[in-house]
Amino acid sequence: MENKEFTDRQIEIMEAATLRIDKCGIQELTIKNLAADLNLSEAALYRHFKSKNEILLGLLTYFILEMNDRIAKMLGDKEQHPSEQLRLIFTSQLNTFVKKPAIVSVIFSEGIFQFNKELLDKVSEMMALMQTNIGSIVSAGQNNGVYAKLLGKDAITTIIMGSMRMVVLKWKLSGNKSNLVNDGKSVLTGILKMLEK
Amino acid sequence: MENKEFTDRQIEIMEAATLRIDKCGIQELTIKNLAADLNLSEAALYRHFKSKNEILLGLLTYFILEMNDRIAKMLGDKEQHPSEQLRLIFTSQLNTFVKKPAIVSVIFSEGIFQFNKELLDKVSEMMALMQTNIGSIVSAGQNNGVYAKLLGKDAITTIIMGSMRMVVLKWKLSGNKSNLVNDGKSVLTGILKMLEK
DNA sequence: TACCTTTGTAAGTGAATACTTACTTACATA
DNA sequence: TATGTAAGTAAGTATTCACTTACAAAGGTA
Numbered sequence A, B: 001m002e003n004k005e006f007t008d009r010q011i012e013i014m015e016a017a018t019l020r021i022d023k024c025g026i027q028e029l030t031i032k033n034l035a036a037d038l039n040l041s042e043a044a045l046y047r048h049f050k051s052k053n054e055i056l057l058g059l060l061t062y063f064i065l066e067m068n069d070r071i072a073k074m075l076g077d078k079e080q081h082p083s084e085q086l087r088l089i090f091t092s093q094l095n096t097f098v099k100k101p102a103i104v105s106v107i108f109s110e111g112i113f114q115f116n117k118e119l120l121d122k123v124s125e126m127m128a129l130m131q132t133n134i135g136s137i138v139s140a141g142q143n144n145g146v147y148a149k150l151l152g153k154d155a156i157t158t159i160i161m162g163s164m165r166m167v168v169l170k171w172k173l174s175g176n177k178s179n180l181v182n183d184g185k186s187v188l189t190g191i192l193k194m195l196e197k
Numbered sequence C: 001t002a003c004c005t006t007t008g009t010a011a012g013t014g015a016a017t018a019c020t021t022a023c024t025t026a027c028a029t030a
Numbered sequence D: 001t002a003t004g005t006a007a008g009t010a011a012g013t014a015t016t017c018a019c020t021t022a023c024a025a026a027g028g029t030a
Helices: A008-024 A031-037 A052-074 A082-099 A101-107 A117-143 A153-173 A180-195 B008-024 B031-037 B052-074 B082-099 B102-107 B117-143 B153-173 B180-195
Strands: none
Touching: A008 A031, A008 A052, A008 A101, A052 A082, A052 A101, A052 A117, A082 A101, A082 A117, A082 A153, A082 A180, A101 A153, A117 A153, A117 B153, A153 A180, A153 B117, A153 B153, A153 B180, A180 B153, A180 B180, B008 B031, B008 B052, B008 B102, B052 B082, B052 B102, B052 B117, B082 B102, B082 B117, B082 B153, B082 B180, B102 B153, B117 B153, B153 B180
């Protein structure tokens, strides 16, 4: 993975963009609003990003880098029970969402990005990353005899990721009022109960 | 489906809007484009809808009406096995998506609607409708002893709906190239296998 | 001092946006 | 035949958009 570095100012801008998206939706992310949030002129933003698209792209790249690090650290211990690994990943992921709800607005915007190749690729990249991580844990669990082989690895991965996304979506639709971490834990535990032999 | 809610012209407009969204994304749905697609002037559209928002709102309402009808018809036979009912619902739903892929672009745009109360309410209404339908089938299945009670009705519903949405999302991200109906069937069958005692 | 780079700004640009106005036409019906 | 109405148009409106240009101030370095 590319290890693109961001300047302090770029990070400031991306964080302001994230906040604005979370507060008012992605269509309220305009150069004008963003510049005002940062007490800068619009032109100043173009000193740090060559286009608005680059800001969104940077934002996703930044999150993917962070997510990668976070998950890689957690999966260091290969001896752990696969269910415990899955619980760790999703607890960490959901906690990140609670701490920075704005990122969810961006990640869940694949509908908007559908026709912007670069942005869509970034979102796809992130989904593929998760898919790979979850898939290999599930696969290991099946080979160790921890999980039933009634369903294939891919189907199970789809079920886990889809269910987790649904929990996040419900949380978003509730105006972030439901308890994301608890709801996520309980659904994941349910799936794992069914999976474990 | 017949309904008195929309004129023929309104339906024409909504269908053109749906096509345009599917072909070029929701941000390409402009009054100008839409008018051009219909070989009408922009002003003419305002004879039939009082705003662009009303067009989107109508579109969702139209789909919800159709979905309601379709599902209600299918659930007429109360004697059917719950798993068969679920399979019927989702097969019909996924087939509708394949026939009219555009509606998916709209339904999956809750990220865009997040800050438009009316539109968000419509999407929420549709999700709630599905939730109720699936939930009552699952509940009946549990009471009949067909499904295990290891997981609560709500958790199971979240898992089913989330998994189905994930299958649809993957289909969208593949550029509608994967086989939506088959993939959906196989994931649903997997879930039901795990659920059935 | 002279010069360069970085980071900023004021004041634009053209293109797009949703929507309006004033007017016209086709046609059903009294 | 006269009239009301539904459905259309050409040509706007005001506003917003992402982005650009020309210029300036600050600070390091020669």
